[in-house]
Amino acid sequence: MTETATESSRETAGEPLLEARGIYKYFGAVTALRDVSLKLYPGEVLGVVGDNGAGKSTFMKVLSGLHSPSEGTLIFEGKPVHFSSPRDSRELGIEMVYQDLALAGNMNIAENIYLGREPRRKVLGGLLTLSDHKTGLRMAQEHLDNLKIHVKSVEQNVEELSGGQRQAVAIARSTAFRAKVVIMDEPTAALAVKEVGKVLDLISGLKERGISVVIISHRMDDIFYVCDRVMALYHGSNFAEARLEDASRSEVIGWIMGSKEHIGTVAHDRVQ
Numbered sequence: 078m079t080e081t082a083t084e085s086s087r088e089t090a091g092e093p094l095l096e097a098r099g100i101y102k103y104f105g106a107v108t109a110l111r112d113v114s115l116k117l118y119p120g121e122v123l124g125v126v127g128d129n130g131a132g133k134s135t136f137m138k139v140l141s142g143l144h145s146p147s148e149g150t151l152i153f154e155g156k157p158v159h160f161s162s163p164r165d166s167r168e169l170g171i172e173m174v175y176q177d178l179a180l181a182g183n184m185n186i187a188e189n190i191y192l193g194r195e196p197r198r199k200v201l202g203g204l205l206t207l208s209d210h211k212t213g214l215r216m217a218q219e220h221l222d223n224l225k226i227h228v229k230s231v232e233q234n235v236e237e238l239s240g241g242q243r244q245a246v247a248i249a250r251s252t253a254f255r256a257k258v259v260i261m262d263e264p265t266a267a268l269a270v271k272e273v274g275k276v277l278d279l280i281s282g283l284k285e286r287g288i289s290v291v292i293i294s295h296r297m298d299d300i301f302y303v304c305d306r307v308m309a310l311y312h313g314s315n316f317a318e319a320r321l322e323d324a325s326r327s328e329v330i331g332w333i334m335g336s337k338e339h340i341g342t343v344a345h346d347r348v349q
C-alpha cells in the first residue's frame with residue numbers, strides 16, 4: 078500500500094477532530110456564510126482559499142468562537158460545542174492566530190506568549206497569587222527552543238521584531254497551552270520572501286507534533302508546501318475541496334475565481 082493510500086484510508090476511517098455543519102453567518106443584510114461545512118482530522122493541515130470577501134476570515138472566527146454562528150453546529154471530538162468567546166474554544170485546545178496577530182508591541186516576547194495566561198505562584202501560604210515573571214521567561218525560552226524559533230532574547234520588545242519573527246511569536250503563543258487545533262489567517266501575507274519559508278516550516282513542525290492546522294492563504298506555494306487538503310469558499314459557500322495530491326495549482330486558482338473547469342496553466346500560476 079502506498080503512503081497516500083494509507084493516509085486517505087486513515088482519514089476516511091477516523092473521526093474528525095473539529096467539524097462544522099451548515100454554518101450561516103449574517104451581518105445585518107449581508108450573508109457572509111451560507112451553509113458552510115468543514116471537517117478537520119487529527120494532525121492534518123487544511124488550506125482554505127477564496128477570493129477577498131469569500132468569507133474565509135468570518136468562518137475561522139466562527140470556529141474560534143469570536144463570532145457565534147447565526148445557524149449551524151460545531152462539533153469538537155464528537156460532541157456539539159457552543160463558544161461564547163475565544164476563551165471557550167481555547168479551553169478545548171482551539172487557538173487562532175489572527176491576521177493582525179494581536180500582539181502587544183510595547184511588551185516583550187515572553188509577556189506576549191503568556192498574555193492573559195501568565196504563570197502564577199502562590200505566596201503567603203496560598204492566600205495570594207502573583208504572576209511569576211522569572212518562570213515566565215524560562216518557560217517562554219524553552220517553548221521557543223522547542224519550536225526552533227530563534228530570537229535574541231525573550232525580553233526583547235515585540236515592536237523591535239521583523240514581520241516573520243512577530244508571526245513566529247504569535248504562533249508560539251497559540252501553541253503555548255496544549256493546542257490541538259491552530260487556525261491561522263494569512264500567516265505569510267505580510268512577510269518578506271525569506272521569512273515565508275521559516276513560517277511554513279514552523280507550521281510543518283506543528284503537524285509533526287500532532288496539531289491540526291487550518292491555514293488561510295492566497296499563496297499557492299504555501300498551500301502546496303504545507304497542506305494535506307485544500308478547500309475553497311466562494312461567495313460565502315463551500316465551492317470545492319481536494320487532497321493536495323489530487324489537485325493542481327491551476328485548478329485551485331480556478332476555484333478561487335469560481336471556476337471548476339480545468340483551465341491549464343495560467344500566467345498567475347507561473348508567477349506565484
Ligand SMILES: Nc1ncnc2c1ncn2[C@@H]1O[C@H](COP(=O)(O)OP(=O)(O)O)[C@@H](O)[C@H]1O
Pocket residue numbers: 104107108109127128129130131132133134135136
Ligand atoms: N464584522 C462584520 N460586519 C459586517 N460585515 C462583515 C463583517 N465581517 C465580514 N463582513 C462581510 O462578510 C463578507 C466576508 O468577509 P471576510 O470573512 O472578511 O472575507 P475574506 O476573509 O474571505 O476576505 C464580506 O462581505 C465582508 O464585508
Ligand SMILES: [Mg+2]
Pocket residue numbers: 133134135
Ligand atoms: Mg480575510
